[in-house]
Amino acid sequence: MLRSTTWRQRQALLAYALLLPGIAYFALYFFYPIVIEFWASLFRGQPLIGNAQFAGFANYTTALSDAMVQRSFLITLVYAVGTTALTLAVGLGLASVLSGPVRANTAVRAVIFFPYIISFVIVALMWKSLLDPYTGILNSALVALGLPTQNWLGTPSTALWTMILISVWKDVGYAMLIYIAAIQGIPAQLYEAASIDGAKPHQMFLRITLPLLAPTTLFLAVISMISQLQEIAAPYLLTGGGPANATRLFSMHVFETAFERLDIGYASALSFMMFIVILIVTFIQFKVLNREVVY
Amino acid sequence: MANLAERKGPVTSVVVYAVLAAAVLLAVFPFVYMISLSLQSDADIYSGIPIVIPETLQFSNYVDIWQRAPFARFILNSFIIAGGITALHLIFDPLIGYVFAKMNFPGKGVMFAGLLSTLMIPFFIRMIPLYILTAQMGMLNTYQGLIMPFAMSAYGIFLMRQFILPIPNDLIDAARIDGANDLIIYWRIVLPQIKPALATLALLTFVFQFNEFLWPLIVVSTTEMRPITTGLTLFNQEFFTQWNLTATGGVILFVPSFLLFLVTQRYFIRSVMMSGMK
Incomplete structure (x- = not known):
């Protein structure tokens, strides 16, 4: 027999040899960083690369009562939940239209998807020029219509939602594509059977399409929440965190604490706390949405 | 398959196509405006009136930017x-x-x-x-x-x-x-x-x-x-802080992704749909 013990041992050895670079890489670039981060979070200053004083868990207790941290955490939650909910809702709406025999639907899909693959640098540049309070086209259009203008990204009450809408604009094409793929995977017989039973279109959507899309919704909600909870490019490029810190997302606050104020220890503690929040959010989403998957 | 367009009353169809037209316009317009800005002169920019189609196309922006x-x-x-x-x-x-x-x-x-x-x-x-x-x-x-x-x-x-x-x-x-x-x-x-x-x-x-x-x-x-x-x-x-030259840079950054997407578009979209499914 070919499958002798020695042959198995040789295959195992070869497998370990082939995996070795991968194991080393993921250990060094994924697992070790978490250890370093936790270690660094116990210091003030620049642990491991500069001057630092051991502080125990002081960074964590300070963070919990730090008003700026609390505020930016809340802003981040609004941003992540708002962006995710809107992206999924609009994506699903577009998908339910575009999964059918609409004229030129592949071209339309491509056009709506395209913003997803461009750099946020371009996204920010385009929308800042469109929304410029003096020369922007949106305000000029509002003037022409006799409506009041607004400094959209420069006013505390509108800046966060403007940023959310810009993020939705960029991400919605991805949600749309994934939903189209999922809708096309739903067996046509289900709809035929339902229509024989006299189901109305909106009933079919609510009773068949939506429940069967629950795993897709879970997938999209989890990846969107994980990526929005750590968004830096949007506030950094659109608003710089302003006006009056209204768009200072948590990750941007951590970024500035670490790399501009050079308080790497404190920033590590904040970052580690966010890691735990992301794990909890992911866990809850699985629990909540998994219950709906079983119907 | 059940979807809006298939159950077409004429009203549904009109609504569907109107929504899609609006979505496409919203997706495309920022790019059009960026390209337009990249071809505007300083005078166009400072006029304070937004211009979508500049009277004279300022291609020199694309030369200037490399020197800056x-x-x-x-x-x-x-x-x-x-x-x-x-x-x-x-x-x-x-x-x-x-x-x-x-x-x-x-x-x-x-x-x-x-x-x-x-x-x-x-x-x-x-x-x-x-x-x-x-x-x-x-x-x-x-x-x-x-x-x-x-x-x-x-x-x-x-x-x-x-x-x-x-x-x-x-x-x-x-x-x-x-x-x-x-x-x-x-x-x-x-x-x-x-x-x-x-x-x-x-x-x-x-x-x-x-x-x-x-x-x-x-x-x-x-x-x-x-x-x-x-x-x-x-x-x-x-x-610089002028929108026209910044937009020129934006167009240059955008071109490689755009060309790659244009050539591989159908394939690219299928890849994303496939890779996103668990």
């Missing part, structure tokens, strides 16, 4: 970084994917679970320790330092494994009986069969790495090491 900042260097850096990362993914992701798909060894399940668990560690969490690590290895402000944190991904390995799994085991066993070892099988049998998957991996990796903004912002400290993403931000802040 080392733009060619930024583009070269972007290609070196995104190209280097893509090459590493093409070397390691399918190989490791093959090991998990077709080889048997003790500890396989645990190792695969460990690999997938790295998907739960977002980049933002690794940002500070990776900076420390990169500094300790003396790689700040180098290409290696820019490339290494993205050299492999559990996602890419998982994707390759999914494409390798359906290759019949009989085919691989037959080769083993003929005395081929797994490296030869991988090279001669598996790789040729997953060429489309490799193209998917390369395309997605390159396009997203070309856009990477945060990591270069952290590790790059000199102008000539910047990729085009952070180079353009620098532009906006230090070299």
